[in-house]
Amino acid sequence: MHKEKMQIKNEKIAIPNLQKIFEATFKLSNTHGFQGMSLRDLSKETGISMGGLYSYIGSKNDLASVIEGVQRKYIEQVLDGILKEKLAPKESLRAIIFSEIYMMEIMSSWYYFCFMELKGLSKEQQNFALDNELRGEEIIMGIIKDGIEAKQFICEHPELLASQVVAQLQQWHLKQWKFKLRGVNTEEYASYVYSSLLTCLSAEIN
Amino acid sequence: MHKEKMQIKNEKIAIPNLQKIFEATFKLSNTHGFQGMSLRDLSKETGISMGGLYSYIGSKNDLASVIEGVQRKYIEQVLDGILKEKLAPKESLRAIIFSEIYMMEIMSSWYYFCFMELKGLSKEQQNFALDNELRGEEIIMGIIKDGIEAKQFICEHPELLASQVVAQLQQWHLKQWKFKLRGVNTEEYASYVYSSLLTCLSAEIN
């Protein structure tokens, strides 16, 4: 995705270095914040010189922007994949919850970075992110409403229940330290979010 | 609280100016992040000169630190007030949810700032904040367990249900833009969080 913007043309060199840059950015941003991280820090952490960094990124802000772009594209692909399957309401909710949580597991640093550093991005990218959050919530709300019409669910406030699920999903990347401390694993958490949702929908848990 | 550290001794001058400084900090941090905000920005926003600012704060980092300290003290006072009342499990949960949400309503900028800028604070303050989150969750979990023992509640995973409530509470300051957009008011949201919790506890809603 980032190919065309890069000065380094040899992929065998470019890809491992880009990976190093992303990982170091996540690490340093998690301790100092992206604005608090200097390119000198990043240079030390990656082992790439200041000058060298600039053949991989256009500018410091460009680096944050690229990370957000890659993350957004990935999520869109996965979500669209699920929606294409046209599952029944219950299975659809299950698929969304489990895939989002497993996705966060794999890309947890990306999620966390994008959430915490959203402010530093361009207005355009901020709007994309907010729209994405609304869209995610509306998809869940839509499925709940479909289930209500099909007499499978009972729920007074579908919009608030949807936001409850979104809140629980986000906790999985925002508060990983807490779940690790409590010894809750990915599978357990996803199962809980799903069963709690079914309880609030007055639906039977299989 | 911040009195002893300040150079300005006349309260009638100091308090309004400190207020201006806090509000401007919240505003600028919400758009650029605290690290991204310069004291020149803060000087322009408050109308106080660079030199003037330094008679109110010890340093830039000190400003963030003071904000976190004030916020923490406030929350502790309110929580302790509720726990002293020794209410029945249901009423206790209700009191915690409603007071926390109304508190966030009043001090929303403070909550948001402390959440987003936690990284920039000293290790000591970070630990305080994390402990506070754990403590808040444990209080809720404890009340749920009390209610289970008293045969008032049924719940398989008290610790996950407690984290669900904490997640929902945090959304109220993290995502205020969303609730405003959806036209959800404070009272409605607090009621929903409470009734959703009772549903998950298989308890009757009065």
Add this chain to the structure above:
DNA sequence: GTCTATAGTGCGATAGAC
């Protein structure tokens, strides 16, 4: 109690050797 002026530092970014 508030200001302007400025010291001193560390930043993002680039040029050009290798």
Add this chain to the structure above:
DNA sequence: GTCTATCGCACTATAGAC
């Protein structure tokens, strides 16, 4: 493709006039 050296700037913080 990677490095070192360096430019110019914006930052935090302070000194001292008013």
